Amino acid sequence: MIATVGTWAVNPHLYKxxxxxxxxxxxxxxxxxxxxxxxxxxxxxxKSVKELIALAKAKPGKLDYGSSGVGGFGHISGALFSLMTRxxxxxxxxxxxxxxxxxxxxxxIQVLFNNAISTVxxxxxxQVRALAVTSIKRMPALAELPTIDEAGVxxxxxxxxxxxxxxxxxxxxxxxxxxxxxxxxxxxARDPGKKFSGRRRHHRGTPGNSAII
Numbered sequence: 001m002i003a004t005v006g007t008w009a010v011n012p013h014l015y016k017x018x019x020x021x022x023x024x025x026x027x028x029x030x031x032x033x034x035x036x037x038x039x040x041x042x043x044x045x046x047k048s049v050k051e052l053i054a055l056a057k058a059k060p061g062k063l064d065y066g067s068s069g070v071g072g073f074g075h076i077s078g079a080l081f082s083l084m085t086r087x088x089x090x091x092x093x094x095x096x097x098x099x100x101x102x103x104x105x106x107x108x109i110q111v112l113f114n115n116a117i118s119t120v121x122x123x124x125x126x127q128v129r130a131l132a133v134t135s136i137k138r139m140p141a142l143a144e145l146p147t148i149d150e151a152g153v154x155x156x157x158x159x160x161x162x163x164x165x166x167x168x169x170x171x172x173x174x175x176x177x178x179x180x181x182x183x184x185x186x187x188x189a190r191d192p193g194k195k196f197s198g199r200r201r202h203h204r205g206t207p208g209n210s211a212i213i
Contacts, residue, residue: 001025001165014071026168034160035135036077037116038148039128044110049132049151052111056087063089065111066100074100077113077134077158084153104128115160116142135159 012021019025038049044063046052056063067074070093082089092109094100097118104112105127112119112128116139123130123142132148133139136157148156 001167002163024168025165028164028166030163033135035116035133035139036073036113036159037119037123037133037139037142037145038077038081038131039104039112039114039119039123040131041104041107041110042126042129043107044129046131047129049146049148049153052131053085053087053152056082056085056089060088061090063111064092064109065089065113066092066094066103066109067113068097068100069093069095072097073115073158073160074113078111080156080158081113081148081153084156101128113158 038052040046040052044052044055046055065074065078067078069075072093074097075091075093078089078091081087089111092100092103094103097114100109100112101114101119101122103109105122113134116133119128119130120141122128130142130145132146132151133142134148134156136147136149138145138147138150
């Protein structure tokens with residue numbers, strides 16, 4: 001199964017679930033990480049994280065930040081930012097990230113923590129102003145942008161991620177084999193040429209040595 005930051009790290013703290021993530025499932029391998037970006041409406045008079053913090057402190061409760069919904073990436077990112085900077089911004093939840101981005105461009109909200117991939121085109125076209133990325137390391141696609149941590153909010157780090165997991169009752173005894181298969185498939189996805197060489201190793205091997213393909 002595919003596990004996400006929402007289903008594994010957020011939902012257990014928001015809802016009463018019929019399962020226990022740590023008791024019922026065994027993580028196998030993390031397969032992706034997706035950092036976010038902090039952007040503001042161009043009319044907002046800030047050009048850095050430091051200036052945004054100063055404005056939020058000068059006008060508590062006057063800045064609105066949007067998200068894809070309660071418990072979503074943008075909500076958690078904004079709440080963490082407010083907590084760590086001791087500022088007060090108003091959370092405006094939407095049904096998805098797309099309408100929140102549209103409202104940011106239109107000036108209905110002032111701040112947005114959003115998935116970087118979907119936001120980059122609007123940064124490049126200067127429809128929104130990017131201040132920083134939410135991950136602990138800089139993004140190659142936005143190398144000029146500092147991280148929020150670098151911008152002064154030490155220890156700030158929030159990214160979306162996905163992983164492969166299995167029901168613990170099925171994973172016991174097969175965990176190593178599942179990890180090998182997941183690593184192999186991940187390498188094949190990055191370099192399709194490896195798939196052919198992997199199959200050749202399988203055909204040359206002895207029976208029972210095909211676990212990783």
